[in-house]
Amino acid sequence: MSVFTPLERHELETFLAPYGLGRLKDFQGIAAGTENSNFFVSLEGGEFVLTLIERGPVQDLPFFIDLLDVLHTAHLPVPYALRDESGEALRELAGKPALLQPRLPGKHVGYPNAHHCSEVGRWLACLHLATRDRIIERRSDRGLDWMLAEGPSLALRLDDAEVALLRDALAEIGERRDAILALPRANLHADLFRDNVLFDGNHLSGVIDFYNACAGPMLYDLAIAVNDWCVEADGSLDGPRARALLGAYAVLRPFTPAEAELWPTLLRVASVRFWLSRLIAAEAFAGQDVLIKDPGEYRRMLEQRRRVNVPLPFAL
Numbered sequence: 001m002s003v004f005t006p007l008e009r010h011e012l013e014t015f016l017a018p019y020g021l022g023r024l025k026d027f028q029g030i031a032a033g034t035e036n037s038n039f040f041v042s043l044e045g046g047e048f049v050l051t052l053i054e055r056g057p058v059q060d061l062p063f064f065i066d067l068l069d070v071l072h073t074a075h076l077p078v079p080y081a082l083r084d085e086s087g088e089a090l091r092e093l094a095g096k097p098a099l100l101q102p103r104l105p106g107k108h109v110g111y112p113n114a115h116h117c118s119e120v121g122r123w124l125a126c127l128h129l130a131t132r133d134r135i136i137e138r139r140s141d142r143g144l145d146w147m148l149a150e151g152p153s154l155a156l157r158l159d160d161a162e163v164a165l166l167r168d169a170l171a172e173i174g175e176r177r178d179a180i181l182a183l184p185r186a187n188l189h190a191d192l193f194r195d196n197v198l199f200d201g202n203h204l205s206g207v208i209d210f211y212n213a214c215a216g217p218m219l220y221d222l223a224i225a226v227n228d229w230c231v232e233a234d235g236s237l238d239g240p241r242a243r244a245l246l247g248a249y250a251v252l253r254p255f256t257p258a259e260a261e262l263w264p265t266l267l268r269v270a271s272v273r274f275w276l277s278r279l280i281a282a283e284a285f286a287g288q289d290v291l292i293k294d295p296g297e298y299r300r301m302l303e304q305r306r307r308v309n310v311p312l313p314f315a316l
């Protein structure tokens with residue numbers, strides 16, 4: 001299970017007192033998750049999630065807090081940081097940076113249908129519309145330059161066919177880097193997978209885990225989401241689900257001609273990004289009691305994305 005820092009009840013009670021949310025009724029560690037320690041916390045004042053930041057870009061926590069405040073103000077269902085009685089959002093517990101957020105209702109969807117995908121497309125458009133005129137800048141630490149820098153050394157552990165696949169994809173990223181970075185920008189979630197979205201019945205009730213959020217080309221966010229939400233077991237795209245997600249998005253933010261042209265490239269870029277990060281994680285966490293996701297899933301996806309059967313809906 002992925003609780004890296006266990007907590008004693010008395011230290012949690014001391015931490016929670018300044019929020020003025022009443023007595024601690026219960027708490028339990030959350031097994032899902034791979035980066036941080038998360039706890040469901042039940043107080044007289046409601047249900048919350050406590051996150052202890054275990055790794056990652058701690059210096060960027062003010063960015064995440066600011067972005068989630070913007071999204072909460074725009075009425076998107078997100079885990080914004082609650083303030084204690086002195087107005088502090090970012091505090092410390094057990095020597096780690098700590099945030100208390102509302103617990104969002106709903107469950108993860110393992111096998112999404114076209115309706116779920118349209119909800120995800122609509123949510124993503126709302127995120128981009130809420131931020132594109134006042135982008136909060138943050139570079140992704142797993143962006144194009146990271147892929148170009150890390151890819152060649154990670155290739156050393158791949159077989160010949162995989163090396164050729166990765167080499168071609170990295171060459172395309174190198175050639176099209178500037179065109180990709182010139183696409184229309186906003187703040188991105190940049191990790192909008194099924195395990196970061198909650199549904200209450202058919203209604204999207206929450207999006208969590210903003211620790212990959214950054215500023216960048218909006219189309220990249222769509223490619224990441226489509227690759228996870230609209231994928232078949234063999235890595236190919238499911239047309240009806242992909243068209244539902246893209247169509248619901250485009251109603252709120254129509255795509256540009258440059259985006260339509262770069263769409264197949266962005267699907268490949270998004271495949272490379274998670275293939276590489278999963279290769280790194282598989283090695284770093286080998287043998288540990290941490291959820292390790294299969295890098296092969298994204299290798300298969302990249303193979304499939306050499307031909308893209310779902311164009312971006314774009315009206316001339």
Ligand SMILES: Nc1ncnc2c1ncn2[C@@H]1O[C@H](COP(=O)(O)OP(=O)(O)O)[C@@H](O)[C@H]1O
Pocket residue numbers: 002030032033034035036037038049079101102103104105195196206208209211
């Ligand atoms: N605000 C929240 N509301 C409801 N559930 C949450 C919330 N935050 C986290 N969770 C639950 O905790 C799990 C792990 O959270 P996540 O942010 O993915 O962890 P990690 O940062 O370790 O990847 C999620 O899958 C979800 O079930």
Ligand SMILES: N[C@@H](CCOP(=O)(O)O)C(=O)O
Pocket residue numbers: 142191193212274277278281293
């Ligand atoms: N959703 C990703 C995990 C998050 O990416 P990371 O680079 O922050 O580990 C996946 O399924 O691989």
